[in-house]
Amino acid sequence: MQPDITQKSGTFGQHSAHGRTMLWRIAQKEISLFFASPVSYLFLGGFLAVVLFMFFWGEAFFARNIADVRPLFNAMPLLLIFLASSLTMRLWSEERRSGTLEHVLTQSTPLWQFVLGKFIGCSLLLLLALLLTLPLPFTVAMLGELDWGPVWAGYLATLLLGMLYLAIGLYASARSDNPIVALLVSVLLCGVFYLIGSNVITSLFGQNISQWLSLLSTSGRFEAISRGMLDARDLLYFVS
Numbered sequence: 001m002q003p004d005i006t007q008k009s010g011t012f013g014q015h016s017a018h019g020r021t022m023l024w025r026i027a028q029k030e031i032s033l034f035f036a037s038p039v040s041y042l043f044l045g046g047f048l049a050v051v052l053f054m055f056f057w058g059e060a061f062f063a064r065n066i067a068d069v070r071p072l073f074n075a076m077p078l079l080l081i082f083l084a085s086s087l088t089m090r091l092w093s094e095e096r097r098s099g100t101l102e103h104v105l106t107q108s109t110p111l112w113q114f115v116l117g118k119f120i121g122c123s124l125l126l127l128l129a130l131l132l133t134l135p136l137p138f139t140v141a142m143l144g145e146l147d148w149g150p151v152w153a154g155y156l157a158t159l160l161l162g163m164l165y166l167a168i169g170l171y172a173s174a175r176s177d178n179p180i181v182a183l184l185v186s187v188l189l190c191g192v193f194y195l196i197g198s199n200v201i202t203s204l205f206g207q208n209i210s211q212w213l214s215l216l217s218t219s220g221r222f223e224a225i226s227r228g229m230l231d232a233r234d235l236l237y238f239v240s
Contacts, residue, residue, distance in 0.1 A: 026117025067144025073154040085186035087122045088169030089179040096177035126162045157225035160238040
């Protein structure tokens with residue numbers, strides 16, 4: 001008897017559609033939980049306020065008399081560490097503390113869909129936070145001629161770095177039932193990945209180890225992409 005290829009194809013399509021639906025539902029749930037608290041609006045407002053302060057006052061924007069947004073992306077790696085860690089600190093730790101993690105593990109939905117759904121949800125929140133900063137380059141463009149190439153490259157680098165930090169934050173959250181502990185572990189791990197490629201750290205080791213540390217570090221790759229130097233190796237690093 002010939003196998004019904006059409007039936008198998010239809011079944012595969014149904015499973016794929018169901019998987020996409022579940023991913024979106026999980027992502028929506030995380031976004032809804034985030035905005036259910038008034039603190040979330042204060043959190044996003046605080047992030048934007050810190051960005052504006054560091055850009056206009058911390059970098060003495062008006063004293064520089066240059067129409068560029070480079071100071072924005074100079075500050076982003078540090079800000080992203082705390083932003084990503086704050087967004088992910090409760091995602092798995094709350095599940096563990098409340099006892100709902102066992103319920104999740106017994107569901108027919110594969111665990112990877114829960115993991116990916118949570119990642120998509122917090123990635124969309126990260127994207128929203130970055131979109132809130134978009135009026136800044138448009139304001140700078142009104143003050144002088146702005147080269148938009150480095151601006152979009154900077155946002156791409158920021159998004160990629162932020163998503164990497166979100167993945168680290170989700171791992172830290174999955175290892176603890178205390179959101180504060182998850183936050184601290186995430187900040188520590190993200191900070192290590194950013195700092196291990198700095199001259200201060202690499203100067204303590206030999207050439208071979210220094211090269212490996214530079215390859216593992218996020219700082220050099222972020223700097224390269226944010227300056228418009230798109231290298232497939234850097235993109236692969238963030239995607240993987």
